[in-house]
Amino acid sequence: MKLVTGILAAVLLLAGVGASHAVMRISDDRGGRIGTYVDRFQGLRSSGETVVIDGLCASACTIVLGAVPRDKICVTPRAALGFHAAWDPGAGGRPVTNPEATRMLYEMYPTSIRRWISRRGGLKPRMIFLRGRELANMYRPCYLDAQASAHPTVHR
Incomplete structure (x- = not known):
């Protein structure tokens, strides 16, 4: 039965995504430096890969929404997007909001996401x-x- 299920799953995938398309899966990405994510996702945009959001995509990870075409992004029931203001480390390492970077981040998002925010x-x-x-x-x-x-699952 497991073999039949696996074969059926492969057939469904090929019908929907195509054998030549790679898949990038995001499942537990808490973000990081904005520039790193801009570079990563700009490369992904031109690759034609499909992005599967299957868990947490927070902070700078959410840049994927503006960098990758909407038709190349899908979400599972486990997907969760986390948004917050951009920040820099201040005195003692405490986060200090960076208004300019926050504005830049906000402008990267598609209109529907900006409205939601x-x-x-x-x-x-x-x-x-x-x-x-x-x-x-x-x-x-x-x-x-x-x-x-x-x-195979691809994490970046």
Whole structure:
């Protein structure tokens, strides 16, 4: 039965994604330096890879939403996007909001994401999360079981 399920999953994947398309899976990415993510996702944009968000994509990771075409991004029921203001380390390593970097980050997002953020008061030091039905209404669903069966998981 497991073999039949695996074969069916592979057939479904090939029908939906195509054998020549690679898949990048994001599952537990807490973010980091904005520049690093801009570089990473700009390269991904030109590769044509599909991005599967299957867990946490927070902070600078969310730049993927503006860097990769919407039709190349899908979300699973486990997907969660975390947004907050950009910051720099201040005295004693304490985070200090960087208004210019926050504005730049906000402008990278697609209009639907900017509207969602604005309805929640904008990008602030505290993280806000987009997940569940709200996220599913903005991005197409992906079927990770089929994709995972046909392609090895890629983390970057």
